[in-house]
Amino acid sequence: MHDLLNSFTTELRRGTLTLAVLSQLDSPQYGYSLVQCLEQSGVAIEQSTLYPLLRRLEKQELVTSSWDTTESRPRKYYVLSDKGKQVLIELKNEWDKMSGELNLLLKGAKINEMD
Template sequence: MSNILDSLSIELRRGTLTLAVLSQLRTQQYGYSLVQKLEKSGIIIEQSTLYPLLRRLEKQELVKSIWDTTESRPRKYYLLTEFGRDVYETLKEEWLKNSSELSKLLEGDGHDEFN
């Protein structure tokens, strides 16, 4: 059961991480600041997960990256593209709708035929 549960948990988390990252890129963020913002909200994401996700989002043209070389240490910042903002808003609406529907189902969970 543990392997199945782990697999299903990872699958569930994968989609939520994408939405969480997109939600924070409405303003320009670099990788470490993004990790900090997400952690502050209770969402833990490893850098080994974040950077491949950012590259995938950039390849999908949802996110653009910009190098800032004005500081002593260059930083790569990420920001939603216009297309990315549209996709984010649509995904957010879908998430809220699905969450509401699922909550209704789960609230009734204590009254099913298995009890």
């Protein structure tokens, strides 16, 4: 049962990570700062998950990136594009709708009867 629960939890997280990442890119962030910001909010994300996600979002034209080479260590910064801002608004609306619907369903569920 533990493996099954882990599998479902992973599926739930995968669907929400895109929304979480987009929500933090209204101002430019580099990868490590984004990981820290998300973790401070309770959203754990591995760098091995984040960077492929950022590349995919950039390919989908939801974020843009630029290199800052003014420091001794160059950093790639990501920020929402105009398209990304619109998608974020629509995803947030969909999240609000879905979470409200699920909360209604779950409040009616009788968990102790399901055991």
